[in-house]
Amino acid sequence: MGEKLIEIRGLSKVFRRDSVEIRVLAGIDLDVHAGDFISLMGPSGSGKTTLLNIIAGIDRPSGGELRVLDADLLSMSEDELAAWRNRHVGFVFQHFNLIPVLTAFGNVELPLLLTPLSRRERREHVMTALELVGLGARADHYPRQLSGGEEQRVAIARAIVTDPTFVLADEPTGDLDAASAEEVLQVLAGLNKEFRKTIILVTHDPHAASYASVLHHLEKGVLVRR
């Protein structure tokens, strides 16, 4: 078992809509170690995306403790969180979230623009990431010229190009057909096996979840390990 990257204790999240309180997460305890491939499964509304967003520093919990890489995310400002995300988190969205007016290269290069790398070094990193997901030859293509599966692979390349501490994937196969979904899952599995990349995958697809080494189930905001 690798170094402990994430330690969550008694984490809760409550949404307030008008005067109604909706408890989305309750008493979550979770440890993530370097090299883990964790799958968070659960039905819609079970709180899995909320948990992922909290780990990524995109959302804030209502209570509990959260230490990621020994950093206290709860005390960080929005801009500190943005810088922290750039260094440690690669995020893969369900809807790919590629910038339509930038090429695959331009999209993958985005996180590197915040680093001190030179133009040449950035190019090398981007091409390495694109080749890792099998799209080295499509660097100059715009998102509209790519299939859904290819778009998601570009999004994965963008997530790993800075060599982040962990990759967070939120329903990465949710918008894909079976064949494309398989390609994306193979890429994620390869990253975990070959490069020991820590991955947390949110999915409601049992097949996708089967790629993970650790499976957690969320039901009504409560974590159930299986």
Added chain:
Amino acid sequence: MKIPLRYNLRSLLVRWPGSLMTAGGIGLTVAIVVTMMALVGGLENTFVDTGHDGQLVVLRQGSINEVNSFINRDLFPAVRFLPGVARDGRGEPLVSGEIVVVINNTRVDGQSSNMIVRGLTETGFVLRPEVRIVAGRKFRPGLREIMASRALAERFRNMALGETIRFARSQWKVVGIFDTGGTAYDSEAWADYTEISQDWDRPVYSSMLLRAESAAAADEIRRRVAADPRINLQALPQREYFAGQTGAAAGGTKALGYFIAVVVGIGACFAAMNMMYGAVMSRAAEIATLRAVGFRRRHVLASFLAESLIVGVAGGVLGCLLALPMHGISSGTANFQTYSEVLFNFRITPGILLRGLAYAAAVGALGGYLPARRAARMKLIDVIRE
């Protein structure tokens, strides 16, 4: 700029109809503003470029211009023989006694307007070396002959070469057309001093123009004239005198120009703001993605502000191109001190074009600031949830 400019450029290209409409709107605004600046610049240039260092205009004490100044002829020698007055090759003092009258004439467009007729002698030409006779010849002393500036000949009836104009008690034949290179004298017609003086029955001078031997001599002449209570005159540097006339002709136009620039600028700001709000709202997911990969709020703010600036500057370039054909076009406006027309050319200089671009950039920045701030302040989690 952390977020690459090509992101903004391509986003603008993708939404080209909206971008073009906004840039076009700003462009029209800039065209108006540049034209107004060209008008004011042309007017100011007319006065500021008039005169020579070391030359003085002598007026009656208390007069603000030549039209409402009169000087008895017996004072002419007192000025002519002041120490420090430069002399010509024959040893004659370079002092030109002149009379300025205002006559009413009909413009070629049928409107009635006033124009200045100056009576002067040969010395007046010596003191104005910028005068070029472009057609015909000089008037001859003792004859009812007149010369018109080229601008005046083009703007007023009966002022073309060979035509005759009636004013005062006589018919005056136009025998020459002159050009003084865009100075205030290009709004005048010139004739012999004695003929004008007699025909108007005004045995006085309106002003005297003299050349001093040096700058120090000019200062001394000014001091002597001001200090002599018998002559009751004032001597002003020729350049300063004409620069002082600028306000009378250009002041109102300038104020109107600023007013128009502000009003149309506010309208253009709203156009830019509308476009940028649309851009921000339709690109919420892109903004969220940028924030998610690590870009900070200030990066997003700078990016959208830059996008609005690009539209503004593009509009500025368009506006400058639209306004350029105005360069050199002749027009006239009233000088409310002399109640006569000042003729000038619209003058678009590189400085005016730069100010036009700066104005456009300011419109872009002001219009884009609030939408850019909104983009920067979007809560990442809210956008991601949507």
